Amino acid sequence: RFKPNKPNMTRSAVSIEKETPETERPITFLRESEGADVRARFEKMIREAQDSVCAAIEAVDKGGKFKEDVWSRPGGGGGISRVLQDGAVWEKAGVNVSVVYGVMPPEAYRAAKAAPADQKPGPVPFFAAGISSVLHPKNPFAPTLHFNYRYFETDAPQDVPGAPRQWWFGGGTDLTPAYIFDEDVKHFHSAQKKACDKFDPTFYPRFKKWCDDYFYIKVRVCFSFAGSLQLPPIPPSPYTKGGKNLTVCMHKRERGELTVCATGSAEATHRGERRGLGGIFFDDLNDYDQEMLLSFATECANSVVPAYIPIIEKRKDTPFTDHHKAWQQLRRGRYVEFNLVYDRGTTFGLKTGGRIESILVSLPLSARWEYDHKPEEGSEEWKLLDACINPKEWI
Amino acid sequence: RFKPNKPNMTRSAVSIEKETPETERPITFLRESEGADVRARFEKMIREAQDSVCAAIEAVDKGGKFKEDVWSRPGGGGGISRVLQDGAVWEKAGVNVSVVYGVMPPEAYRAAKAAPADQKPGPVPFFAAGISSVLHPKNPFAPTLHFNYRYFETDAPQDVPGAPRQWWFGGGTDLTPAYIFDEDVKHFHSAQKKACDKFDPTFYPRFKKWCDDYFYIKVRVCFSFAGSLQLPPIPPSPYTKGGKNLTVCMHKRERGELTVCATGSAEATHRGERRGLGGIFFDDLNDYDQEMLLSFATECANSVVPAYIPIIEKRKDTPFTDHHKAWQQLRRGRYVEFNLVYDRGTTFGLKTGGRIESILVSLPLSARWEYDHKPEEGSEEWKLLDACINPKEWI
Numbered sequence: 001r002f003k004p005n006k007p008n009m010t011r012s013a014v015s016i017e018k019e020t021p022e023t024e025r026p027i028t029f030l031r032e033s034e035g036a037d038v039r040a041r042f043e044k045m046i047r048e049a050q051d052s053v054c055a056a057i058e059a060v061d062k063g064g065k066f067k068e069d070v071w072s073r074p075g076g077g078g079g080i081s082r083v084l085q086d087g088a089v090w091e092k093a094g095v096n097v098s099v100v101y102g103v104m105p106p107e108a109y110r111a112a113k114a115a116p117a118d119q120k121p122g123p124v125p126f127f128a129a130g131i132s133s134v135l136h137p138k139n140p141f142a143p144t145l146h147f148n149y150r151y152f153e154t155d156a157p158q159d160v161p162g163a164p165r166q167w168w169f170g171g172g173t174d175l176t177p178a179y180i181f182d183e184d185v186k187h188f189h190s191a192q193k194k195a196c197d198k199f200d201p202t203f204y205p206r207f208k209k210w211c212d213d214y215f216y217i218k219v220r221v222c223f224s225f226a227g228s229l230q231l232p233p234i235p236p237s238p239y240t241k242g243g244k245n246l247t248v249c250m251h252k253r254e255r256g257e258l259t260v261c262a263t264g265s266a267e268a269t270h271r272g273e274r275r276g277l278g279g280i281f282f283d284d285l286n287d288y289d290q291e292m293l294l295s296f297a298t299e300c301a302n303s304v305v306p307a308y309i310p311i312i313e314k315r316k317d318t319p320f321t322d323h324h325k326a327w328q329q330l331r332r333g334r335y336v337e338f339n340l341v342y343d344r345g346t347t348f349g350l351k352t353g354g355r356i357e358s359i360l361v362s363l364p365l366s367a368r369w370e371y372d373h374k375p376e377e378g379s380e381e382w383k384l385l386d387a388c389i390n391p392k393e394w395i
Numbered sequence: 396r397f398k399p400n401k402p403n404m405t406r407s408a409v410s411i412e413k414e415t416p417e418t419e420r421p422i423t424f425l426r427e428s429e430g431a432d433v434r435a436r437f438e439k440m441i442r443e444a445q446d447s448v449c450a451a452i453e454a455v456d457k458g459g460k461f462k463e464d465v466w467s468r469p470g471g472g473g474g475i476s477r478v479l480q481d482g483a484v485w486e487k488a489g490v491n492v493s494v495v496y497g498v499m500p501p502e503a504y505r506a507a508k509a510a511p512a513d514q515k516p517g518p519v520p521f522f523a524a525g526i527s528s529v530l531h532p533k534n535p536f537a538p539t540l541h542f543n544y545r546y547f548e549t550d551a552p553q554d555v556p557g558a559p560r561q562w563w564f565g566g567g568t569d570l571t572p573a574y575i576f577d578e579d580v581k582h583f584h585s586a587q588k589k590a591c592d593k594f595d596p597t598f599y600p601r602f603k604k605w606c607d608d609y610f611y612i613k614v615r616v617c618f619s620f621a622g623s624l625q626l627p628p629i630p631p632s633p634y635t636k637g638g639k640n641l642t643v644c645m646h647k648r649e650r651g652e653l654t655v656c657a658t659g660s661a662e663a664t665h666r667g668e669r670r671g672l673g674g675i676f677f678d679d680l681n682d683y684d685q686e687m688l689l690s691f692a693t694e695c696a697n698s699v700v701p702a703y704i705p706i707i708e709k710r711k712d713t714p715f716t717d718h719h720k721a722w723q724q725l726r727r728g729r730y731v732e733f734n735l736v737y738d739r740g741t742t743f744g745l746k747t748g749g750r751i752e753s754i755l756v757s758l759p760l761s762a763r764w765e766y767d768h769k770p771e772e773g774s775e776e777w778k779l780l781d782a783c784i785n786p787k788e789w790i
Contacts, residue, residue: 067766069767083767085765085766092766329761336762337755340735357766360764361766363728363764364764365763365765366724366761366762366763366764367731367763369487369759369760369761370760371487371752371756372464372478372752
């Protein structure tokens with residue numbers, strides 16, 4: 001085992017808990033049964049989904065087998081990471097579940113809650129469980145799939161008992177091909193719609209659009225200031241003006257200087273592209289019955305195999321050239337770009353424990369960046385790019 | 396030319412100015428001579444450095460030639476991007492200069508300056524010029540080099556004439572090999588020390604350490620809240636407690652919910668690694684004579700060729716195996732990770748104009764990610780990783 005020497009490394013208030021490897025999968029990562037009904041059922045659902053997706057992938061791949069890592073967190077919970085690497089059909093396939101809970105440091109909570117400086121709320125209990133997967137096939141005509149379903153709870157700070165608990169669901173499934181086959185994309189979107197329609201006819205159009213909006217490589221604007229600026233109260237306007245999802249980062253640097261960085265999706269973009277051809281996405285969903293949303297998340301997770309595997313069966317052996325492979329590698333570069341630059345909210349939000357090897361399993365085995373690459377107008381590569389720029393209605 | 400159809404794309408308050416391609420390099424990107432002495436001399440210096448570095452690279456590469464793109468910004472300034480791709484010695488070599496100026500949107504300034512909500516300061520004039528380069532050779536024994544030197548000015552908001560102008564210099568040069576040759580790293584650091592020592596004996600040790608601290612893949616902690624939280628005054632403690640460079644991002648999402656994301660380098664790290672074997676780095680440098688710092692930045696930029704090219708001459712034809720190449724590709728994956736996840740301050744700070752193809756030229760032509768890869772203890776790969784985890788004194 002590789003254990004480099006780490007002098008001068010001490011744990012700090014903001015450091016994350018290290019995960020501990022485990023030799024066996026526990027029956028549950030939960031410790032308490034009290035109030036754990038939805039938690040336990042959600043854990044059971046995501047673990048069953050992990051089993052069935054992995055079994056379906058191994059059955060199609062024939063060559064590759066998933067490697068499993070089980071880990072726990074001293075503060076509560078753990079996870080099961082499964083990776084199939086360099087298989088016959090998939091270059092890299094990761095299917096992870098995690099169930100983590102504990103308390104969030106009060107510094108973070110204070111930063112958000114605007115408590116007076118002399119008032120120190122205690123740690124905030126939280127619970128986060130999810131399944132997260134990215135599947136990168138080898139054949140450039142076989143699409144990459146991402147899906148992720150998660151359930152969160154937060155409680156009031158420990159010194160404010162009785163304040164309301166909050167819960168919400170999030171997730172989605174989306175398809176990222178390097179080449180478009182209309183029938184594949186229609187099949188995929190139809191499966192999403194079918195899952196949605198069982199619950200609410202407004203779900204598919206709403207979550208399809210949310211996915212198109214979310215998987216969008218966003219405009220960013222960055223400024224750098226120097227001088228001994230005071231750390232400010234942030235006026236609300238920059239968060240809401242000029243676009244959705246506007247983020248302001250304040251970065252304190254050496255000797256009193258401050259860098260301010262503002263990012264927002266606004267209406268325009270650098271790349272003007274989505275990551276792929278979409279699917280469904282939702283977040284912070286809590287304005288429906290909790291049972292209904294648990295069933296909905298379950299239905300979505302169970303739709304992954306019928307939505308995706310038939311496409312792979314059809315495309316896994318399609319003959320291809322170096323030209324097709326090179327374009328797939330460039331699209332993989334774009335995938336890396338999106339995931340590392342823009343998707344941190346999802347990946348790190350889910351993985352409060354932050355097991356980095358699990359997070360980065362979403363990256364492809366290999367990727368490529370060429371300066372200023374532009375596909376020829378009207379080519380198949382151009383059509384894919386056009387569909388990423390101008391999302392379509394597929395069904 | 397690829398011009399996909401972009402319906403529904405409108406410019407917003409936070410969108411960045413689009414660059415305009417130019418057919419010729421202008422003699423200067425500056426418009427006014429008034430007060431432009433340091434600006435003009437810095438531009439001249441970085442453009443000469445770009446010419447000499449590109450000439451040295453083409454002379455060694457023999458096969459490859461730089462492709463040049465000249466661009467301008469309607470608001471002021473422009474840049475020259477040069478990329479050599481798939482050469483005989485370098486896989487990808489980018490050397491960019493940019494000289495941009497104009498005004499920062501008042502929203503960003505207000506976010507930093509804590510102005511009362513009813514008081515609207517005007518746009519803030521700024522000037523930013525820099526040279527930025529990443530050079531990725533093909534041979535796995537030949538190291539990647541990054542350097543970047545930049546000069547900034549900001550002025551008071553336009554409605555507060557007479558308030559003091561601020562200026563500062565930043566930059567650095569650092570080496571990222573996949574394999575360590577002690578003599579190469581010593582030669583490289585000696586060249587940095589030599590440049591530093593001409594100005595101040597404290598510079599090399601200080602900027603060497605700053606580089607080790609900066610090129611550090613940082614710990615990150617992320618929390619996700621829901622609920623209609625108020626946007627808060629941020630208490631100063633999270634910025635300074637638990638580590639340097641602590642960043643708190645607040646991310647407003649749908650329907651009043653707020654995600655809070657805190658990041659800091661603290662004392663511990665995920666990876667516990669630096670990007671490479673360091674060099675020098677400084678930022679926000681303004682507490683010396685401006686002439687002296689201009690000369691120092693010039694000396695540093697002029698040291699790039701003697702510090703780097705002899706190493707490439709020595710290693711460019713070293714025989715290697717698939718094993719060596721695979722390790723180089725994994726280290727390139729780590730390089731991508733660092734640049735996309737952690738180095739945005741530098742890349743986007745310099746490029747206020749945000750020409751994305753110029754920014755992403757720092758990425759290698761190809762890279763690789765394997766799940767949980769660990770080199771064998773005591774191997775050459777392990778030695779490199781150890782030196783990235785435990786920075787050494789090389790001279």
